[in-house]
Amino acid sequence: MKVVIISSxxxxxxxxxxxxxxxxxxxxxLAKDWSVTYASTASPSEYAIDLTEKGIETxxxxxxxxxxxxxxxxxxxxxxLFDRFMVEEQFGWRVSQQCPEALRILDTEDLHxxxxxxxxxxxxxxxxxxxxxxxxxxxxEIASMYRCDLTLMxxxxxxxxxxxxxxxxxxxxxxxxxxLPPVLGDFIPFEERAHFISIGNFIHAPNWDATLQLKHTIxxxxxxxxxxxxxxxxxxxxxQKVLQLHNPKEGxxxxxxxxxxKEVISKAKVLLAPLRFGAGLKGKFVxxxxxxxxxxxxKIGAEAMQGDFTWGGYIEDDVYAFAKAAxxxxxxxxxxxxxxxxxxxxxxxxxxxxxFEDDFYAVIMKCKHTxxxxxxxxxxxQMLLHHTMQSTKFMSKWIEEKNKGE
Numbered sequence: 001m002k003v004v005i006i007s008s009x010x011x012x013x014x015x016x017x018x019x020x021x022x023x024x025x026x027x028x029x030l031a032k033d034w035s036v037t038y039a040s041t042a043s044p045s046e047y048a049i050d051l052t053e054k055g056i057e058t059x060x061x062x063x064x065x066x067x068x069x070x071x072x073x074x075x076x077x078x079x080x081l082f083d084r085f086m087v088e089e090q091f092g093w094r095v096s097q098q099c100p101e102a103l104r105i106l107d108t109e110d111l112h113x114x115x116x117x118x119x120x121x122x123x124x125x126x127x128x129x130x131x132x133x134x135x136x137x138x139x140x141e142i143a144s145m146y147r148c149d150l151t152l153m154x155x156x157x158x159x160x161x162x163x164x165x166x167x168x169x170x171x172x173x174x175x176x177x178x179x180l181p182p183v184l185g186d187f188i189p190f191e192e193r194a195h196f197i198s199i200g201n202f203i204h205a206p207n208w209d210a211t212l213q214l215k216h217t218i219x220x221x222x223x224x225x226x227x228x229x230x231x232x233x234x235x236x237x238x239x240q241k242v243l244q245l246h247n248p249k250e251g252x253x254x255x256x257x258x259x260x261x262k263e264v265i266s267k268a269k270v271l272l273a274p275l276r277f278g279a280g281l282k283g284k285f286v287x288x289x290x291x292x293x294x295x296x297x298x299k300i301g302a303e304a305m306q307g308d309f310t311w312g313g314y315i316e317d318d319v320y321a322f323a324k325a326a327x328x329x330x331x332x333x334x335x336x337x338x339x340x341x342x343x344x345x346x347x348x349x350x351x352x353x354x355x356f357e358d359d360f361y362a363v364i365m366k367c368k369h370t371x372x373x374x375x376x377x378x379x380x381x382q383m384l385l386h387h388t389m390q391s392t393k394f395m396s397k398w399i400e401e402k403n404k405g406e
Contacts (some may be wrong), residue, residue: 010048015169110280113138118277155304187292312343
């Protein structure tokens with residue numbers, strides 16, 4: 001089978017969880033010996049992996065340009081995967097026109113409308129309400145899901161939200177979380193570790209907000225109890241406003257991008273992530289549990305990961321309880337070891353690739369073999385493709401003509 005992946009970025013697994021997720025999807029396709037083409041509207045990236053080394057064709061594509069029509073028609077894919085709904089908005093109508101029999105799959109990464117609604121509530125210093133979800137972003141994102149044949153979700157919580165609140169049919173959704181190998185449990189011991197750690201891409205708003213929470217509220221409380229403690233803050237794309245937080249006298253060290261995230265996490269005692277908003281799965285917790293590093297986070301941080309298992313550390317929304325939990329893990333070896341064991345159990349029971357890959361292949365093949373019936377049962381999607389995409393199409397055509405004039 002021929003697969004074309006369309007994205008607005010290149011694959012950077014060392015920069016974000018989204019990059020790791022995309023690489024996992026690519027490896028699922030390659031494991032079946034399917035031909036994969038990765039096309040992006042982005043400029044070449046310094047930190048992107050070389051996909052051609054995996055036998056993947058790469059191509060730079062242009063927005064609002066008929067050259068894409070030629071590109072996609074020449075490849076005639078059986079599957080087209082859109083990386084986030086904004087990409088489907090731009091290219092979905094072109095794929096539908098040029099390759100109508102191609103299975104259209106949307107990978108959400110996380111539910112954007114949920115993350116943005118929670119962010120807005122935090123900005124307004126109030127509790128999040130379900131009605132916050134009724135936004136223009138939600139209308140765009142869920143319309144994109146209907147226009148596609150299948151949408152991949154990494155969070156069971158978000159699956160339930162889509163079906164119960166937005167009434168999206170379950171036949172259009174498929175749960176596919178992070179796909180990981182087993183963790184063997186050969187961890188660096190407590191005595192050989194030092195410092196607290198925080199890690200996350202700084203252009204991702206929840207991470208930047210969490211860094212400010214640490215700097216101004218949580219970290220001063222921890223330093224009162226452990227005066228010589230250090231917090232090492234790692235993250236890709238550190239701007240000047242991030243670097244200005246660096247203050248060795250306070251034990252607050254801004255370290256920029258980690259060349260190897262797992263290496264620095266495995267040497268730390270405790271990972272801190274006071275996330276006040278966000279959605280989806282958090283790569284930092286996957287890395288921490290794989291490295292045997294206990295963590296302290298919030299309910300939102302643990303939301304998509306915990307399931308019915310005990311968290312590998314503590315979950316606290318109150319900043320002072322958060323600081324106390326961090327101090328406890330850092331100080332008491334026996335409690336730290338219990339938390340490490342809980343994280344090890346959780347990661348090995350919730351996110352093993354072997355538990356999900358067969359179902360993923362099966363749902364793809366079922367959709368391929370029953371595509372006409374599948375689309376007939378999703379008439380709402382056909383209406384949205386007919387009406388909504390006409391506006392997107394003619395806006396794109398207008399930009400094409402405008403660009404010719406320039």
